[in-house]
Amino acid sequence: MAQIFKPSANSVAKLTLISVVLGVPSLWLAIAGLSRSPANTKVDVPLNQPVPFSHQHHVWELGLDCRYCHTTVEKSSYAGLPSTETCMSCHSQIWTNSPMLEPVRQSYETNTPIQWNLVNKVPQFVFFNHSIHIARGLNCNICHGAVNNMQITWKGNSFQMAWCLQCHRAPERYLHENKTAEGQTPRQQVFNMYWQLQEHGLKDLPEKEKQLADGHFAGSDEAADLEAGKELIKKYGVHTQQLADCSVCHH
Ligand code: HEC
Ligand code: HEC
Ligand code: HEC
Ligand code: HEC
Ligand code: HEC
Secondary structure: OHHHHHHHHHHHHHHHHHHHHHOHHHHHHHHHHHOOOHHHHOEOOOOOOOOOOOHHHHHHHOOOOHHHHOOOOOOOOOOOOOOHHHHHHHHOOOOOOOHHHHHHHHHHHHOOOOOOOOOOOOOOOOOOOHHHHHHOOOOHHHHHOOHHHOOOOOEOOOOOHHHHHHHHOOHHHOOOOOOOOOOOOHHHHHHHHHHHHHHHOHHHOOHHHHHHHHOOOOOOOOHHHHHHHHHHHHHHOOOOOOOOOHHHHOO
């Protein structure tokens, strides 16, 4: 349970610390900061669900691939959510008496989809596309936080315009290739990180993969990383000139 509260508790603690250290003049800053705090944007706050589905169980401990449930994530703009049948492919045989799974059985018997509460949403006037980001090897955790650690899913980032632009203006800070996974396409590397995590645990991962698995990778400013990032931009043919144009995300 402690894990669930950790991230939000952290940022509240940070905010308090900042106010204490800087004193009264910082108060208005703290208030300004609050408009971006978890309470407003719901970042880092686990969202109640009809079934307490745990990514930590299913992804990290069992090693299920994201694509088993989010079947369209590498092919289309939407990742998609799993049908009840997907859950029942296992839960008609295991954990069949679990009270937590009662809503899943109900849904299956009555043929009514489970109403999951949506954690991530950009407004209608914003165009987003999963497949292109996955094709460029951008790990899910860069945007969604450490999904592999989530007992109840929370929102990993604000998804405000400035946040998207931070990467679109300088993708070399984020593009990354795992040299120990040679021969894999960038897309394969996205999912490989979770396999590595499941097989070898956090401490045996290469540094960047460790940061990704931890949900702490927020771009790099190290010269060597930027150089490597620029190489990847060339290799993938990313159109950096246009990437921050309004029409990319609003049409
Ligand atoms: C066994 C099925 C399953 C697997 C495997 C799985 N997920 Fe999920 N995922 C779900 C379900 C069910 C939900 C909706 C409930 C929730 O939000 O927890 C969900 C929700 C999400 C959401 C939030 C969606 C929203 O509402 O905005 C993200 C992000 C996500 N998953 C990412 C991942 C990633 C990344 C992986 C692989 C590392 C993964 N999932 C693997 C079943 C799965
Ligand atoms: C590949 C098999 C598999 C699939 C698919 C799967 N699960 Fe599970 N699930 C498990 C296993 C195994 C456990 C037991 C994990 C443990 O406690 O070690 C489990 C445990 C659970 C639990 C906890 C039950 C309890 O009483 O502790 C819930 C809730 C759950 N799953 C929901 C879901 C939902 C919802 C889906 C569909 C989105 C789903 N599962 C898909 C294998 C699966
Ligand atoms: C570049 C950032 C980014 C990356 C990388 C990313 N996502 Fe998302 N994801 C988003 C955004 C933004 C939304 C909200 C989309 C919307 O509202 O249309 C979202 C929504 C979702 C949803 C909710 C359902 C849906 O399709 O809208 C799921 C599930 C999900 N992502 C899973 C994943 C998985 C799994 C991966 C990795 C394989 C992944 N995402 C990688 C940004 C990202
Ligand atoms: C970590 C970096 C990163 C983040 C964060 C990110 N993007 Fe991207 N985005 C990229 C890259 C790289 C491309 C690929 C451009 C290319 O290959 O030409 C891309 C492409 C796109 C495209 C173009 C798709 C197409 O078919 O041409 C859209 C639209 C887009 N992103 C929207 C968004 C939105 C909206 C957000 C925030 C919710 C976001 N992106 C966050 C890196 C990012
Ligand atoms: C990489 C994607 C991306 C690009 C490029 C982009 N936007 Fe946005 N924009 C967003 C997202 C995401 C939101 C929704 C923010 C939210 O929900 O808080 C947004 C929201 C907005 C809004 C609504 C007000 C607000 O700030 O929430 C306006 C107006 C806007 N954008 C104008 C522009 C203009 C003008 C440009 C070009 C200079 C531009 N955008 C470029 C992603 C983008």
